[in-house]
Amino acid sequence: PKSFRVVVLPGDGIGPEVVAEAVRVLEVVSEKSSNFKLSLESHLFGGSAIDASGEPLPASTLKACQEADAILMGSIGGPKWGVNAKVRPEQGLLALRKTLGLYANIRPASLASESLLDYSPLRPEIALGVDMIVVRELIGGVYFGARKEQNVEPDVNVAWDTMIYSVEEVQRITRVAAQIALAANPPLVIHSIDKANVLASSRLWRKVVTETLTKEYPQLKFDHHLVDSAAMVIVSNPRKLNGVILTENLFGDILSDQSSVIPGSLGLLPSASLAGAPSVPSPNFKPTSGLYEPIHGSAPDIAGQGIANPIGTILSAAMLLRYSLGLEEPARAIELAVQRVLDNPEAGGYGLRTADLGGKVKTKGIGDKIVEVLHSS
Amino acid sequence: PKSFRVVVLPGDGIGPEVVAEAVRVLEVVSEKSSNFKLSLESHLFGGSAIDASGEPLPASTLKACQEADAILMGSIGGPKWGVNAKVRPEQGLLALRKTLGLYANIRPASLASESLLDYSPLRPEIALGVDMIVVRELIGGVYFGARKEQNVEPDVNVAWDTMIYSVEEVQRITRVAAQIALAANPPLVIHSIDKANVLASSRLWRKVVTETLTKEYPQLKFDHHLVDSAAMVIVSNPRKLNGVILTENLFGDILSDQSSVIPGSLGLLPSASLAGAPSVPSPNFKPTSGLYEPIHGSAPDIAGQGIANPIGTILSAAMLLRYSLGLEEPARAIELAVQRVLDNPEAGGYGLRTADLGGKVKTKGIGDKIVEVLHSS
Numbered sequence: 083p084k085s086f087r088v089v090v091l092p093g094d095g096i097g098p099e100v101v102a103e104a105v106r107v108l109e110v111v112s113e114k115s116s117n118f119k120l121s122l123e124s125h126l127f128g129g130s131a132i133d134a135s136g137e138p139l140p141a142s143t144l145k146a147c148q149e150a151d152a153i154l155m156g157s158i159g160g161p162k163w164g165v166n167a168k169v170r171p172e173q174g175l176l177a178l179r180k181t182l183g184l185y186a187n188i189r190p191a192s193l194a195s196e197s198l199l200d201y202s203p204l205r206p207e208i209a210l211g212v213d214m215i216v217v218r219e220l221i222g223g224v225y226f227g228a229r230k231e232q233n234v235e236p237d238v239n240v241a242w243d244t245m246i247y248s249v250e251e252v253q254r255i256t257r258v259a260a261q262i263a264l265a266a267n268p269p270l271v272i273h274s275i276d277k278a279n280v281l282a283s284s285r286l287w288r289k290v291v292t293e294t295l296t297k298e299y300p301q302l303k304f305d306h307h308l309v310d311s312a313a314m315v316i317v318s319n320p321r322k323l324n325g326v327i328l329t330e331n332l333f334g335d336i337l338s339d340q341s342s343v344i345p346g347s348l349g350l351l352p353s354a355s356l357a358g359a360p361s362v363p364s365p366n367f368k369p370t371s372g373l374y375e376p377i378h379g380s381a382p383d384i385a386g387q388g389i390a391n392p393i394g395t396i397l398s399a400a401m402l403l404r405y406s407l408g409l410e411e412p413a414r415a416i417e418l419a420v421q422r423v424l425d426n427p428e429a430g431g432y433g434l435r436t437a438d439l440g441g442k443v444k445t446k447g448i449g450d451k452i453v454e455v456l457h458s459s
Numbered sequence: 460p461k462s463f464r465v466v467v468l469p470g471d472g473i474g475p476e477v478v479a480e481a482v483r484v485l486e487v488v489s490e491k492s493s494n495f496k497l498s499l500e501s502h503l504f505g506g507s508a509i510d511a512s513g514e515p516l517p518a519s520t521l522k523a524c525q526e527a528d529a530i531l532m533g534s535i536g537g538p539k540w541g542v543n544a545k546v547r548p549e550q551g552l553l554a555l556r557k558t559l560g561l562y563a564n565i566r567p568a569s570l571a572s573e574s575l576l577d578y579s580p581l582r583p584e585i586a587l588g589v590d591m592i593v594v595r596e597l598i599g600g601v602y603f604g605a606r607k608e609q610n611v612e613p614d615v616n617v618a619w620d621t622m623i624y625s626v627e628e629v630q631r632i633t634r635v636a637a638q639i640a641l642a643a644n645p646p647l648v649i650h651s652i653d654k655a656n657v658l659a660s661s662r663l664w665r666k667v668v669t670e671t672l673t674k675e676y677p678q679l680k681f682d683h684h685l686v687d688s689a690a691m692v693i694v695s696n697p698r699k700l701n702g703v704i705l706t707e708n709l710f711g712d713i714l715s716d717q718s719s720v721i722p723g724s725l726g727l728l729p730s731a732s733l734a735g736a737p738s739v740p741s742p743n744f745k746p747t748s749g750l751y752e753p754i755h756g757s758a759p760d761i762a763g764q765g766i767a768n769p770i771g772t773i774l775s776a777a778m779l780l781r782y783s784l785g786l787e788e789p790a791r792a793i794e795l796a797v798q799r800v801l802d803n804p805e806a807g808g809y810g811l812r813t814a815d816l817g818g819k820v821k822t823k824g825i826g827d828k829i830v831e832v833l834h835s836s
């Protein structure tokens with residue numbers, strides 16, 4: 083059997099709790115298969131790494147991540163390492179993304195089960211059938227451009243950041259969006275988001291997206307939306323943006339968080355951040371490096387109580403199997419098990435609900451049931 | 460009686476249609492009062508000005524705006540003057556904002572009538588009682604920082620924009636937010652929005668907001684939110700942000716549009732863009748210049764049909780009377796007339812609905828009824 087090294091970064095707050103359940107799930111699919119073996123090893127990262135070593139991304143953690151086949155992360159941060167501290171957990175995350183070249187952030191926002199429709203803040207008739215995948219450029223733009231802080235010469239009363247994009251950066255993220263659109267049957271529509279009526283970087287973005295899709299993927303449909311208008315449509319008529327939402331780093335940060343509340347709980351949603359694929363148009367979408375994490379934060383208010391929803395992390399583990407290890411079958415099995423656990427009894431499921439969905443089932447209770455379903459399938 | 464000069468910029472698409480009704484309403488309150496007289500004059504602006512003179516903001520229009528006591532605008536833009544054109548209507552708007560120094564954009568988002576709750580895309584129990592006023596910095600940040608287009612030396616493959624803020628720019632917009640918070644009884648809570656965990660300009664923003672409010676307005680409550688988190692809360696639990704949302708130009712563009720769909724129709728919402736007030740802390744909030752416009756666009760698809768909703772423009776006219784002319788009484792009368800026209804019959808109103816709210820009442824029909832209510836009051 084093929085053997086894969088997976089680095090696990092539990093992180094802070096509820097991170098270790100939700101990661102523990104995803105690790106159990108990965109161990110089960112690994113045991114059940116004769117085609118592959120996973121070897122999992124944990125490393126310090128984020129606030130807990132700051133406490134232990136003074137740095138959010140210790141050299142040993144970075145080295146393990148660089149050598150791994152894939153990385154599974156929990157969540158980082160907390161009031162202990164606040165926005166004013168010199169060393170902050172987020173710096174570790176930004177450094178890890180940049181060092182590994184994880185330029186493609188992929189965040190699906192859709193209902194894992196129709197039984198969850200009642201948890202959406204949108205009216206059911208508006209939330210029904212929402213199915214978007216946000217593809218966010220993750221290591222460019224205003225996150226990594228040159229900047230100047232206040233109280234730094236020459237003008238101590240001014241601070242600035244640079245929103246910068248190159249043709250190559252936009253090309254490669256466009257190709258990722260295109261590959262994801264093509265993986266569906268029929269292919270998904272691509273909605274590119276920018277602020278081309280104001281920003282030079284957005285005008286470059288729009289031009290390169292248009293040229294890349296027109297030349298390299300003539301079979302795909304796409305359109306452009308201004309970011310302010312997209313922020314309206316995601317609330318008023320989100321199905322209009324079904325398909326792939328392709329956007330730059332800062333707009334992607336805002337819009338992916340915004341769209342993630344439609345399915346009713348942040349606790350349900352996974353994400354992937356990928357490197358190296360596809361630098362040229364290619365139907366074989368295989369990243370050279372991948373970091374997988376739930377989209378929720380470290381939720382310090384409920385940490386340690388064993389009540390966090392582990393499903394976002396478990397679905398991140400499924401994405402890890404699919405994208406980084408090329409293991410579609412166990413990925414699909416996990417997704418179906420999750421759906422079964424969430425579906426109401428009338429729909430043939432177990433209807434389990436953690437506290438974020440108004441229920442009483444514990445973190446471990448969700449893990450137990452998913453493991454049980456996987457064993458019996 | 461005091462006499463005021465109001466410049467009217469009908470603009471493009473549905474702009475002239477909705478402005479015509481607001482002008483009628485202003486004429487009625489002017490006729491009815493013995494304290495003041497309004498003299499209204501129209502000027503070309505936007506796409507129609509490009510067609511007539513080659514420029515979106517002709518010198519004669521700018522001059523009239525500079526000499527006016529206040530400006531009432533409709534909407535600008537349309538497919539005829541697209542994103543790729545050299546001369547675009549938006550350039551006129553950005554130039555007008557910058558030249559007049561309109562740094563404070565004020566956009567309330569609340570239900571004009573509880574009878575409209577059913578039109579919100581959010582569940583009624585989530586939309587009920589939403590009452591936010593977005594205060595957006597309008598002539599700084601990435602909109603007006605240095606930028607470089609693609610295909611310009613030295614690096615033709617790169618484009619960039621600069622997100623830049625000075626201490627003074629943040630101070631003055633913070634004071635506007637504070638004055639608005641203080642005008643309510645009890646004072647409103649201020650929610651300042653930034654991305655201080657990544658951006659230098661946001662760290663300056665957060666520091667200056669904190670210092671200004673702590674020192675100059677110790678009686679006000681405030682907190683800070685990251686923009687990605689705010690974008691979630693506006694959908695999932697918007698009442699949590701009730702009060703004043705204080706933010707920089709780009710975040711304000713996105714968040715104000717996002718929050719504006721909560722009340723059910725963009726057609727209902729007004730805005731004000733103010734200059735000169737208050738550069739120092741002062742309870743007398745009197746701008747030196749003010750531009751008032753509905754938040755909706757020029758809606759070319761329905762232009763010329765007489766079916767657009769004029770209420771956003773009529774409520775903008777009310778804000779004009781209140782802020783620029785200091786005429787609270789007729790401002791309030793207009794707002795009450797609008798509410799009466801929107802309220803369902805059970806609530807003592809007329810329940811009139813334009814097409815954007817699924818009704819059949821025409822633009823002029825709304826204007827007629829508001830004029831009638833004002834005459835009889």
Ligand SMILES: CC(C)[C@H](C(=O)O)[C@@H](O)C(=O)O
Nearest residue numbers: 172173175176335656657687
């Ligand atoms: C923690 C923060 C720096 C990060 C970001 O803004 O990218 C987070 O919000 C995210 O979306 O992963």
Ligand SMILES: CC(C)[C@H](C(=O)O)[C@@H](O)C(=O)O
Nearest residue numbers: 279280310549550552553712
């Ligand atoms: C037309 C455009 C330049 C403008 C902006 O982005 O400021 C508009 O979206 C607005 O909010 O008034």
